[in-house]
Amino acid sequence: MAKILHYLNQFFAGIGGEDKAGQEFLFLPKPVGPGVLLNDLLKNRDIEYATVVCGDNYFHENEDAVLTKLGEVMTRFAPDLFIAGPAFHAGRYGIACAKTASFARERFGVPAITGLFEENPGTREIGRYVLVIQTGASSVSMQSTLKRCADLAALILNHDHEGLEAFREEFCLKIPRRFTVQANAPDSVRALDMLLAKLRGDAFESEIPRIQAAPHPIPAAIQDLSQARLAMVTEGGLVPLGNPDRLESSRGTKYFKYSIKERDDLKSGEFEAMHTGYDTSTVNADPDRLIPVDAMRRLEREGSFRQLHDYYYVTTGTGAMPAKMQELGVGIAEEIVASGVNGVVLTAT
């Protein structure tokens, strides 16, 4: 016999819509709403199914109290599996799902599943080891999500580690974040254990999630450089002295372009690097060491290429999220292409 505890908001529990978002925390010793279908999908197993319900507003206004009550239910009911949602693109519900699932996993060591759309703010609250099934943006994908949820539940209850890994790879959201968790040994011990496992050829899992870059098209080589207009870009935070646009010195969220028109080189005292990720003193002493205007002008005069673009583009890369950098990169690329630029030299610190 296995026990499943399922968290739902007031809407999916069938209590009501926004007018019932103040619904207090509730324990029901049966499946409700999507739980009914899920329980049905698992009907060939011996399962005791219970539901906890909480209004979206009530959760956010009384989070600590709700988690305390959830803790009492976790102790009393002692589930083998905790399921929250799925919440699709619903923000408050998504955060509540993320927090309850993380709570169940971290405090009680109970495997926890939820289902979120990739842009749901709940993805930022997900704790380590919680499995997040990737869903569509709306409950239109309820059927297929619950089918996957049932498959995943079966893998967990069967302790099918290989199947679980394959499922996670195919259907779960990759959450590229670092988590604060209580470990059972100091980092030096864990690191050496991991190294020994690697040397022995045993399985091990890095504690730092690897970020998978989505493949993108290969930029074509420039055929005739003598006809090319080139631009310079950097993530090294070089801005005019005084940082007039207030570029962040870490975790950049914006990019700017600054004119280099009629400049033969960048002079100390006119530009400065805003960047907490490296010692900027050498660049500040001669900004050409980051945005090489002097060298590019020389090559332009020699006819190596046709023209240097009038602006260079800049953001600050240090500590930034890859997703944000991708967004900035797309913005810079679109502007540059629209300006008739054929190639870019990007310097990174």
Added chain:
Amino acid sequence: MLITCLPNVATQVGAYRIMTGNKFHYPVGNPELSPEDETKWRAQILSAALKVLQTPVEAPTIFDR
């Protein structure tokens, strides 16, 4: 093309044309040289960078400077 002192990271994230810079806090600087020599040195680096822009690639590739 990208000039960086972390070419392995650049390869991992899928940049295609990569050249190793001089130092990570001044990728196209060489402060030990006189200003004139440093500009000359830098022009050589950028000249190599321009060749990279003209080179077809099929996968992330690290070029010599």
